[in-house]
Each structure stands twice: as structure tokens, then as C-alpha cells.
Amino acid sequence: MPRPDLILTNATVLTLDAADTVADTVIVRDGVIAAVGSSTDLAARPDPGTAVVDLRGTTLVPGFVDGHSHSGTGGSLFRHAAVHAPPAGDVRTVADLLAAMHENLAANDPAPGERLVAWGWFPDDMDDGGQLTADVLDREFPDHRAMVAHVSGHGGVACTRILEDLGYLPGVPDPEGGTIGRYPGTDVPNGVLWEQAWTPLVFDLLAFRPDEFDAMLAEYARWGTTTVQDGAASWEEVQQMRAHAAASPLPVDVRSLVLFDELEVAIASGLVDTTVGGHTLQGVKLILDGSPQGKTAFLTEPYLTGGPNGEEDWRGLATMTPATTNRLVELAYRNRVQVYAHVNGDAAVDQLLAAHHAAVAAGARPHRRTVPIHSQVMRRDQLDGYAQAGFEPSMFTVHTLMFGDTHLRNLGLERASGISPMRSAIDAGLRPSNHSDYPVTPINPLLLLWSSVSRTTADGVVLGADERVTPLQGLRALTVDAAYQYGLEHDRGSIEVGKLADLAVLSANPLEVPVDEIRQIEVLRTFKRGVTVHEAS
Structure with missing residues (x-):
């Protein structure tokens, strides 16, 4: 009988099988579980090629299975400014958010005209209400195409240059399944975009690398x-x-x-x-x-x-x-x-x-x-x-x-x-x-x-x-x-x-x-x- 290549022992093993069995040892052979049970019941004896890991009373569970997330594009956020409010981050005011974007700008030094992206904006949990519009981004980042993604990924705020790129000019109607914010009393887009108005931006910025x-x-x-x-x-x-x-x-x-x-x-x-x-x-x-x-x-x-x-x-x-x-x-x-x-x-x-x-x-x-x-x-x-x-x-x-x-x-x-x-x-x-x-x-x-x-x-x-x-x-x-x-x-x-x-x-x-x-x-x-x-x- 082939010898195991890995023995994990001295653990609380939560098997999550149909009976929710708890064991203390797992034997692995060729990447597959060969035995589960008690160290006193399992007869496998390691040879020099077997790795034996004493888990010292810790708990062993099945590897977690991700029900839903975005692994292919989430990594792109490593290079963008993180602007999450508590409890996920520490951005409490618009000033905090803009400071994080300026820090990211200095660190990455994108060329003039390129995008400067922040992710995680959630005005509901910001101390000052977190209100952002295109004119704020225009003033703070005049040389770049600045945009701030809502924490949901389903909306955000874009600067005027991005609005113009998208054709969101004064009087433009909302796209089907989306909405464009306007400055009060006008038909001029204020940079706040949701759903199908925002989608052209989000999938472009999350390119695979x-x-x-x-x-x-x-x-x-x-x-x-x-x-x-x-x-x-x-x-x-x-x-x-x-x-x-x-x-x-x-x-x-x-x-x-x-x-x-x-x-x-x-x-x-x-x-x-x-x-x-x-x-x-x-x-x-x-x-x-x-x-x-x-x-x-x-x-x-x-x-x-x-x-x-x-x-x-x-x-x-x-x-x-x-x-x-x-x-x-x-x-x-x-x-x-x-x-x-x-x-x-x-x-x-x-x-x-x-x-x-x-x-x-x-x-x-x-x-x-x-x-x-x-x-x-x-x-x-x-x-x-x-x-x-x-x-x-x-x-x-x-x-x-x-x-x-x-x-x-x-x-x-x-x-x-x-x-x-x-x-x-x-x-x-x-x-x-x-x-x-x-x-x-x-x-x-x-x-x-x-x-x-x-x-x-x-x-x-x-x-x-x-x-x-x-x-x-x-x-x-x-x-x-x-x-x-x-x-x-x-x-x-x-x-x-x-x-x-x-x-x-x-x-x-x-x-x-x-x-x-x-x-x-x-x-x-x-x-x-x-x-x-x-x-x-």
C-alpha cells in the first residue's frame, strides 16, 4: 500500500461530513485525503518521504469555498487609492478622501491626462456626509482624469473630462438602467453616476493584469x-x-x-x-x-x-x-x-x-x-x-x-x-x-x-x-x-x-x-x- 506524503495530526478536525464528525488526524496521499480519524486508530506510519505536521491543538477545517467575489479584477485595486469609511477604513471626511488620492497620485505619478482612481467611497458613513461632485475633482486634480468609485462598485463620481469622454454633456438623457446626477436647478451633469451610466468606467478600470x-x-x-x-x-x-x-x-x-x-x-x-x-x-x-x-x-x-x-x-x-x-x-x-x-x-x-x-x-x-x-x-x-x-x-x-x-x-x-x-x-x-x-x-x-x-x-x-x-x-x-x-x-x-x-x-x-x-x-x-x-x- 502506498505510503502517505502528508500526515496532519494533533488537531481538532471539523470534517463537516454528513454527521459533522470531529477527528484529530488527516492523512493525505497525492493531494487527496486518504484517511480521517483518530491518531490511535490510523495505522499509517511515516517513512522518510512523509511530512508529519503536528498542528499543536489548532483547528483544521476544509479550505474555504468562495461563494462570490471578483478575483480576476480585485487585484487592480492594489494600485488605486483606498477611501473606505469605517469599519473597513478610516476615511471620515471629504478632506480625508482627497488626501488619500493626493498620496496615491504622488506614489504612482500617472502621466498628465491619465486616470487617477479611488475606490470605497461611502458617503453614508462619513462624518461630513461625503458629498463629491465633478467640480471638486476638477479643482483638486486638474491634470488628471479623476474618478471615485462607490464602495458597491455600482456608481461613483467622475471629473468633467471623463464626463466629456463619455458624452455626458448638458441635457444628455439618463441611459436606460442608469442615472446621471445634475447640479441643482440645471441639466448639467455633476459627475455622480449610477449603474448603466457608470458601467462604462468600472469595467475599463478593472482590466486583467x-x-x-x-x-x-x-x-x-x-x-x-x-x-x-x-x-x-x-x-x-x-x-x-x-x-x-x-x-x-x-x-x-x-x-x-x-x-x-x-x-x-x-x-x-x-x-x-x-x-x-x-x-x-x-x-x-x-x-x-x-x-x-x-x-x-x-x-x-x-x-x-x-x-x-x-x-x-x-x-x-x-x-x-x-x-x-x-x-x-x-x-x-x-x-x-x-x-x-x-x-x-x-x-x-x-x-x-x-x-x-x-x-x-x-x-x-x-x-x-x-x-x-x-x-x-x-x-x-x-x-x-x-x-x-x-x-x-x-x-x-x-x-x-x-x-x-x-x-x-x-x-x-x-x-x-x-x-x-x-x-x-x-x-x-x-x-x-x-x-x-x-x-x-x-x-x-x-x-x-x-x-x-x-x-x-x-x-x-x-x-x-x-x-x-x-x-x-x-x-x-x-x-x-x-x-x-x-x-x-x-x-x-x-x-x-x-x-x-x-x-x-x-x-x-x-x-x-x-x-x-x-x-x-x-x-x-x-x-x-x-x-x-x-x-x-
Whole structure:
């Protein structure tokens, strides 16, 4: 019998198998788990080629499986100015924001006329209201094309030169599915752009660069994440990423979702569900609406505080028409392409469910599980609709910490308390995953776990106590249930014989520490197929 190449022992092994077995030793052979159990029961004896790692009482869990984020483009943010408000950053005023941009300008020295980009603007949590317009950026950065992205990625502020580049001149109408802010009492754009008015900027600034991508994957590995999503990829990015993976196999697995407007190109390529060097073209990404913190999520009932540009009776924006949604869902189903759909508001959820039923009525069937991404401001009855349709939602519980106090103001207590209703989803028989949507919020899976168990806002308000899950349920959402959504439950997500040795070593057991300490747990080491891809210094 072949000898193992790795033995991990003296640990609390949370297997997350069907019985939630706890073991103390894992034996790995050729990157696959060969045995799990007690050190006294496992007879394997190491030979000189076997690495034996004494984990000294720490906790071993399956490698985290990323329910949704943007690994392919998130790395580009390393070179931009970070302007996040607390709790993600320390930008509290417009002066702080501008200072960060000036510092970034000095550090990177872009040529005159080039873009100067900041990311993370969230005026709702800034002490002075955080109001920005094009004239402020024009005054501060006259030699550059300055732009500031909202923390959601669904909007931002652009200087006058960028507005002119886009053709956003006085009197220009709002594009379908987008909105352009105006200076008071005029038809002159003030630089504040949302959704389809903003989209031409955001995808251009997030271009794929191999060095940034490598740095980004190292960051995921640092947080114990061994399967990563590239959650909105152009076809060009998919090709670049596959070429990069073919030349240098990736340290963690990456699953790309091609953007909806290039679905037909992806189908014609024959590359859907194929893997090269750890990169897989997983499916297609639809985007049906915006973000609740930006007040562009598409709702059936209006926001309590109006729209992002002061609109009255504001219910957000549908960024895709029902006809287009129906066409794309049926096209994907007929061609065996898994559908992931960004739906934040209940009106967007209704639109996705209607498209599914129309496709099924036309004789098409979903490939694997359709995954609604975010599912935040949704009605509880829609969870039954998910269950009936065979959907499995990927939820975003860290919103309760990052933006919960804003949701209370904009949505009121009842709707805000139902943000990402994970417990109700589980009670409805669903297997929700949980995600960071990085770079919208930090990657840290332990922070996501804490948020699902605590649901506490930055101001200390418990937002939806009845939607709290147990630590075990929260951990499963970040591992085996996330793998299930990808259709990968056969080879990852739990620590079982025959599955990949994708593992994370934690400084403490998240099932036993006090809830408030879960977010303080550190990832000490990450294994991908039994190979160390991160080790804390």
C-alpha cells in the first residue's frame, strides 16, 4: 500500500461530513485525503518521504469555498487609492478622501491626462456626509482624469473630462438602467453616476493584469480560501486568465463567470465547464439590478429616503429588461451553462424567477443549480420560490456590519432586518452559501462567519436576530454548501476520504469560542491539494 506524503495530526478536525464528525488526524496521499480519524486508530506510519505536521491543538477545517467575489479584477485595486469609511477604513471626511488620492497620485505619478482612481467611497458613513461632485475633482486634480468609485462598485463620481469622454454633456438623457446626477436647478451633469451610466468606467478600470492577479490569489490563500470565484469576467479576461493558468498553474482554483453580454461567445467557444491549470469557466453572470447601500437595488416598495440623486418614490433600477433576462436564462439553460444572477432587491428576484419559469415552460432546464447572488432586500415568500425552482442562493451577511445602519435608515427596520435571510433560507430547505463580494467587503471568511452568527451593525444594533445562524451552519455555508452550489460537492468542501486535501488551519475552533471572538480567529496555514500555499509568519 502506498505510503502517505502528508500526515496532519494533533488537531481538532471539523470534517463537516454528513454527521459533522470531529477527528484529530488527516492523512493525505497525492493531494487527496486518504484517511480521517483518530491518531490511535490510523495505522499509517511515516517513512522518510512523509511530512508529519503536528498542528499543536489548532483547528483544521476544509479550505474555504468562495461563494462570490471578483478575483480576476480585485487585484487592480492594489494600485488605486483606498477611501473606505469605517469599519473597513478610516476615511471620515471629504478632506480625508482627497488626501488619500493626493498620496496615491504622488506614489504612482500617472502621466498628465491619465486616470487617477479611488475606490470605497461611502458617503453614508462619513462624518461630513461625503458629498463629491465633478467640480471638486476638477479643482483638486486638474491634470488628471479623476474618478471615485462607490464602495458597491455600482456608481461613483467622475471629473468633467471623463464626463466629456463619455458624452455626458448638458441635457444628455439618463441611459436606460442608469442615472446621471445634475447640479441643482440645471441639466448639467455633476459627475455622480449610477449603474448603466457608470458601467462604462468600472469595467475599463478593472482590466486583467497577471501580476495583480497572482497577488490577489495569494491574498485569498492567506485567508484559507482554496476555491475562488471570478464573478464578472469579460471574454477577453477569461482568455487572458486561461493563458496565464496554462503557463503557470494557479495556487488555488478559480471559477470564472463570463458576463451576460458575451454568453453566446462563451457557448460558441466550447470552453464552458473546461479546466486549464486550475482555471474553470464555470458559467454566466447576469446583473439585474444595483446595490441597496447605493439605493439602486430594484425594489417593489420605495426607499424611505428617496433616490441617490434626490429622486422621489424611488424604487431603484432594473439594469436588465425582463425580455433580455428571459432570453439569456433560456439560452443558458439550453446550452448547459450554469446561471449566476446578481439580484439585490425583491423586484429583481421576481424578474429572475419569472425568467426561470418562462425558460422551463419553453422546455429548457437549468444546468446545475441557478445561483441568485446577494438576495438581500427580498421577501420571505421568495425563498419558497427559490426552493421550488431549485435555486441555491449565495448570501451576503457581512452587509449587516458594513452597511446595516444605512439599511435601517433607507429601508426601515422590517426590510433591513431581512437582509440576506440565511436562517430563513435554511429553514426553507435551501443550502445557502455566504460571500464577501470582494472588493466590496473584505475577503476574510471568519468575518463572514461572525456576521452570519451575530448580525450586528457597526453601531451595535442586532439586525434581524431571527436570521442568525449557528456557527456550524455558518461554517457549512462557507465550505460544503458553497461547493454544492458549484456542483463540486463530490471533491471539496468537507474533509472526507477521496476529496481534495484543500484545508485551512485556524488558531481557534469557531464552533466553541464566544461569538464575538470568531472574527478574531487567524488562518495559520492553507493547503491546496496537500501543498502549503500560505503559512503565517
